[in-house]
């Protein structure tokens with residue numbers, strides 16, 4: 001144990017959009033929070049996977065960049081002084097001696113909390129890597145060079161020769177977007193049909209017809225060429241073994257996310273196909289004092305949307321209130337009635 005344990009009302013596992021909004025909801029009910037995330041910054045999938053993509057279905061925002069939404073959620077939570085613990089994974093959840101739970105992280109942080117909210121999204125997520133020998137030597141280069149599994153800043157690809165691999169929405173959307181500024185864009189897919197939204201697929205085909213994008217189909221990744229870990233070309237092959245060499249500064253493989261609950265699978269919760277089954281009205285997760293919200297939960301009719309997770313955060317906070325304030329009646333109040341505290 002590196003430090004003295006922390007004590008708080010609610011420990012929130014995951015600082016994705018839903019975990020951040022849970023801080024606000026708990027704060028409005030006079031409950032303090034510590035938030036732990038394995039990543040180095042808040043925002044979960046919004047920050048790690050698509051910070052510069054616009055989201056169109058956040059109520060009240062006709063359009064908002066994912067990164068900007070995270071920024072605003074952080075501002076909304078700030079008056080309640082949450083304590084964040086980044087870059088550490090929650091490994092153990094143990095019942096406390098008194099009431100509540102003891103949360104232990106990979107960095108040796110211990111937090112005692114009356115209740116725990118698991119807002120861990122898809123768990124420990126990471127990209128599915130293509131099985132290419134020696135690919136590691138091209139990973140971890142600055143954006144715009146080497147092999148990258150996500151685009152954090154579109155500008156980094158200006159003037160680059162980009163090869164995109166995959167046939168889903170990410171592959172097609174980024175091909176459309178980067179074709180506006182890259183030196184060249186080639187899309188490698190092993191089938192002639194794409195799994196992307198039909199309108200996007202149509203736009204990609206048009207760009208290919210206009211000679212703006214090179215559609216390399218049906219081909220798949222075969223190998224990489226470079227010097228000193230610096231990518232120079234991507235080798236692709238078709239089913240008959242015919243090969244093509246695509247000059248490239250960067251390869252963006254979009255083969256989806258690997259989903260791994262990690263340590264959460266060992267916490268004795270109601271699991272159903274890599275998700276935590278909850279009662280939707282309370283989001284209780286099968287053990288007293290443990291609640292789960294956001295992408296990680298399942299119940300009949302669950303929609304994996306940020307706005308659904310926001311509503312679950314409100315339900316969980318209300319269900320937690322009697323655990324933190326036993327014997328105190330909770331009078332339901334609108335935020336317009338009670339306002340929010342000034343930031344200390």
Ligand SMILES: Cc1cc2nc3c(=O)[nH]c(=O)nc-3n(C[C@H](O)[C@H](O)[C@H](O)COP(=O)(O)OP(=O)(O)OC[C@H]3O[C@@H](n4cnc5c(N)ncnc54)[C@H](O)[C@@H]3O)c2cc1C
Nearest residue numbers: 014016017018037038044045089090120121294295305306
């Ligand atoms: C490309 C793309 C576009 C999308 N577009 C939309 C859209 O337009 N509208 C919409 O509503 N949704 C969209 N989504 C889905 C949306 O991003 C998710 O529904 C949302 O991020 C779920 O939020 P969350 O807080 O539940 O989980 P996440 O955002 O996944 O965050 C969970 C966090 O928990 C952390 N974590 C997990 N396990 C542990 C552990 N043991 N210890 C510590 N930390 C842990 C992770 O590091 C992560 O930061 C999109 C998703 C993608 C990938």
